[in-house]
Amino acid sequence: MFSTEKILFAVRFLPWMACLAVLLGQSAHAQSTNDGSIYSSFGVGELRTFPSAQIQALGGGGTGMLSFNYLNSGNPATWSDQVLTRFSAGMLFQGVEATDASNNSSTLTEGTLNTFQFSFPILDRKLGVALAYEPYSRMNYRVQLPGTLEPDPVLGDTNSFLLSNVGSGGLQRVIGGVGYRINENLSVGASLNYVFGILENTRRTEFEGRRDIQDAHLANTTRLSGLTGTVGATLTIPTLVSDNDYLSIGAALTLPASLSGTRVRTLSANDGVDRDTLGTPVDGSLTLPLRAQLGAAFMYDNRWTFVADGLYEPWNGFDSDFALGGYDPVEGTSGFNDRIRASFGAEYLPAGNDMLRPFLARVAYRLGFYYDQAYVTPNPDVSLSTIALTGGFGLPTLIPGTRFDIGFEAGLRGTTDHDLIRDRFYRISASINFGERWFEQRRLR
C-alpha cells in the first residue's frame, strides 16, 4: 500500500538529514586525527569507498549485494529492498607504516567518523529511500623533517626547526535517492550525489618551544563542490543451485562530476583563522571521471554469501584548472591512470535466519580481498597498486534489526623501488546499524 504519511515524512525530513550529514561530516573531519598515506598528496587524495560495514568487510565491492540489514550506498537499486527504517554510523581507525628504499619508516594514524546512513522503505521491499554521507577521498599525509639554522651571528644561539608537509581534508559525498523494485527479478535506482570538500596542502616551518620565533604555515586551500548522479540496477535470479539461494547481479554508473571551486593561498603563524591571503583567490573547476561498477552476489541457504566486484574509473582523461599533486595544467603533465578495482568476499552466518541460536552462531563472519590500481602514480613507469585483506564480524544486539559491526583491513600499497614509498596499512572500523520499524499503523482486531 502506498503511504502518504511516508512521502510527507520524506519530503520534510530528508532536507534536514542532508544538512545534518553535511555538518556532521565537516565536524568529523575537523576533529579527526589526520595522518595517512603519502600518496594522498596526489590528485584529489586517496579514494575511499564505504558502501556499508558488511560490504567493506567483504572487500568493499558489493554492487550486486542485497540486504535487509544494511544499506548498500554503492548501488541505489538495492535500496528497493528495505523493511526497516535504518540509521547507521561508523568510525574508522587507520594506521600506516610508510617505508622507503633505505628502510626508513614512519608511522601515521588516522581516526575519523566516516559514514552516516539513513534509509527507510516507502513500500516494503518495493520502494525505498536513502540518504548517506560518506568519504570520497581523503588527503591526510604528513612528512616531517627536522633541521637546524646556522648559529645566529648576532645572538649566537642555535635554533632548530621542524619542516612539515601536511595534507588535510578531502572530498565527501552526500547521496540521496530511491530504489524501486520493478518485479521479482529487477530493481532500479537513482541517486543525486553532492560532492564537496576542502583540499589543503600546508607547508609548515615550526620552531618548537620558541615563542619568540614565529612559525610559518603556507597553505594552499581548494574548496570544491559539484553534483553528479548515480543510476543502478540489480538483476536477481532465484533458485540457481537450490531452492534456497539466489544470484544477484548489480551494475551502477556514476556520472562524471564537474566540481567548481576556489583556491586560496594563505600565510599564517598557525592553522587558525588569522591568515593572510597571498595573491588573489583563483576560481576554477575540475572534473571527476565517471565510475562504473559491476558486481555479483550469491547467497546460499541464508548462511553463505559470496560477492565479486569490479570498478573502473577513467582518470586518464582527468581535467582540472587547478594544479594538483601529479597534475599540472600549465605544464600539461599528468601522472594519472585509469583506476581499476577488483574485490571478492564471503560471509558466513551460522544461524542463518534462526534468531534463537546462541550468540556466536548469530555472528556474521566475513572475509574479503581487493586489488586497487591507483589513479595516480608519482612515477609514470610504475603503476601504483594496493592489495588488501579484509574481514570482520557482524555482531547481533539485543535490539532486533540492529547490528554492531567490526571490520578489519590490512594491506600493502606502493613499492620502495623507483624512490617510492611502500605503505603497510591496517584499518579497524566500528559501525552501529540501527533498524527499527517506523510508521506502523495500529489496527483493531
Place this chain on the structure above:
Amino acid sequence: MRLNRIGLWASSCLFLVTFAACENPGNVGEGLVGGLDGTPETKVLQASSVEPDTVRDVTGNVLVPTIGGGARWLGNSTRVLAGRVADPMLGTMAAKGYVDFAGSTSQAFRNGTVTAAELHLVPNYTYGSVVTQATFRLNEIREEIDMTSAKADTSFAENVIGDFITEFSIKPSDTLVVIPLPPAFIAANDTTFRSERFATSFHGFQISSTGTDAIRGFSADSSMLRVVSGQDTVDFPVTKILTTLTRESEPTLPEGYVLIQDGFGEAANFDFPFEQAGFGPSAINRVVFALPADTVATQANAPAGFVRPLLREVSLYTLSDDGDVARLGYTSLIDFRLGTKDARFILDHEGLTDIVQSRLEGDDTLSGFRITPDVESNTINPILIYTGNSQTIPDPGKAPQATVTFTPTE
C-alpha cells in the same frame, strides 16, 4: 536498551582514541612532497641610516589619590633632578628641580603657630663629581605649575620663580639632606602652612645650582617638608615634581657615534633596507635588532672622581610617514662589562616580525625606527651607539644590525 547503545558508542570512541595516540611521523616520502622546501634562512642587514634625533622627555609627575584611600604617581619617574655639571664630553648641563607638597589636615597643627620648617631631601642619583660637595639654591615658586606629564624643556615666565630662600650643600656621601628654612620665610608663610587651602596657596620650591660639580637626583617618595606647629610636627609629602634641563654648551662627541641621553631626549632614528635585501616572497619568522654600544667611549674623558652613569635601558618605537610614533617595547643593555666594547642593545620584539612582513608586502607607511632612553627613571645618563657610517666608522663590525629569519614561500 538505551544504555546498551550508549555503551557501544562509548567503547568504540575509547577504542579509536586509544589507537590514535600511536604516531611517529618522519621524513619518509619527503621527496614526493617538496623535500626541503620551506627551510628557513637567516640574513643579517646593516642599518641603512642612523641619525640623531631629539624627543621631549617627560620629567613631570604628580601624586593622585586612589579609590582605596592611598595615592599613586601618575607617571613613571619619582625622581627629581637638580644641579649643574660641566662634562668634558657632553658639555655643561643644568637641571632645575621643582617640588610641591600636600598640606596637613591636623586641627592641632592648624591651631598652632609654625615655629620650624625643614626641607628633607633624600639623594639617590649623582652625575658628576663624587668627591666635591655641590651647592644648591632654594627658591620659592610663586604660581601654580602644572607638572602633570610636563616635559624637561618646560620654561616659565620670570615672575613664576620667586625669592631666593636659602642655599645648601650636599656632600657625595650624604644620604639625607636637611635644609632648615629661614625664620623669615617661615613667619611669612605661617598662615599658608596651616591653611586648609595649602595645596592651592603654596606652590613649592625650585632647586637649582650655580656650581658645576654635579647634578643630583632626589627621591620624591622619601623627601618631604617637615613643619612644626605648636606641639604638632607634620611631614608634608611631595605630591608634584618636575625637572627642567638645559644644555648650556654642546657635546663634543667622537666621530661615528650617535648619543642617546636620558632627560635631554637625545635619540636615534634608524632603518634597515628590508625591501632591497632580496628576501623574495617570504614569511618572516623573526627579526632582531642589535645596536652595539661603546661603553668605553661613553665614559671617556671623565676627570678623576667624575661619574657618568651609563644609560642601560632604551625604548624602541616605530616611525610612520604621517608622523605617528608607536612604542614597541624596551630593552636593557646586555653583555655589559665595564671597560669592554661588548655592550649592545638587543631588540627582539615580536611586533618587529609583523612590521617587516608588512613592509615586504608593500606597506610603506612605516618609515623607520627610533630608540630613545626608556621613561622608567629620570636621569641624564648617556650611551654612545655606533652609527656604522662609512665615512667615520670607528669599528665596521659594530654597525647596527638586523638579523632576519625568514622562510621563502615560493
